[in-house]
Amino acid sequence: MIGFGAIVIGLVCSAIVWVAWYYLPKYVWPFNKVDDALGVVYTHGIAGLLGGLLVGLLADPNMIVYLGLGKNPSVSGAGLFYGHPHQLLVQFLAALTIIVWDAFVTFAILMVIKYVFRMKLRLPDEVLEIGDVAVHGEEAYPPDELVSMGASSRADEMSSPPDGKVPEKASTSSGDDA
Numbered sequence: 001m002i003g004f005g006a007i008v009i010g011l012v013c014s015a016i017v018w019v020a021w022y023y024l025p026k027y028v029w030p031f032n033k034v035d036d037a038l039g040v041v042y043t044h045g046i047a048g049l050l051g052g053l054l055v056g057l058l059a060d061p062n063m064i065v066y067l068g069l070g071k072n073p074s075v076s077g078a079g080l081f082y083g084h085p086h087q088l089l090v091q092f093l094a095a096l097t098i099i100v101w102d103a104f105v106t107f108a109i110l111m112v113i114k115y116v117f118r119m120k121l122r123l124p125d126e127v128l129e130i131g132d133v134a135v136h137g138e139e140a141y142p143p144d145e146l147v148s149m150g151a152s153s154r155a156d157e158m159s160s161p162p163d164g165k166v167p168e169k170a171s172t173s174s175g176d177d178a
Contacts (some may be wrong), residue, residue: 004060005057005058005059005060008054012054013047016050017039017043017046021039024042027039029081032059048095049099052086052091055091056080057079057080058088060077060078061078061082064076
């Protein structure tokens with residue numbers, strides 16, 4: 001079945017991300033210390049790592065064949081389930097390289113901000129407890145009531161004139177103009 005691995009990767013990764021998003025910040029130490037309102041760690045970090053490792057298991061050699069040019073032979077990738085266990089190691093080492101590189105670069109950027117620009121990397125707890133609106137002037141996920149109320153009030157503002165008066169032509173019926 002062509003494409004079965006992609007379907008499995010999509011289903012497994014999305015389910016794991018959903019579980020991770022709702023349970024890790026509540027119960028696991030490093031995740032409950034980080035403010036990740038948009039879920040970047042879960043949707044990109046966890047899903048990306050798991051998806052890459054699953055490619056090492058499920059890569060179907062019949063899906064993509066890189067055609068060789070000249071004297072070079074054609075190449076296709078095969079995962080562990082298709083008899084190529086080395087691909088899982090390749091995927092793992094690639095993921096490890098990215099994780100280490102990202103950690104190093106993030107640390108370097110934070111140190112430049114802290115020591116070169118002399119900025120604090122964390123706001124005081126009193127400020128953080130107030131919330132996103134006080135700190136940033138906006139909320140990452142506003143409640144549905146505010147979103148729907150904001151949309152209807154904007155529509156009402158656009159349809160009524162700024163002074164609140166209805167123009168004369170609009171208040172008379174079309175039969176009275178003749």
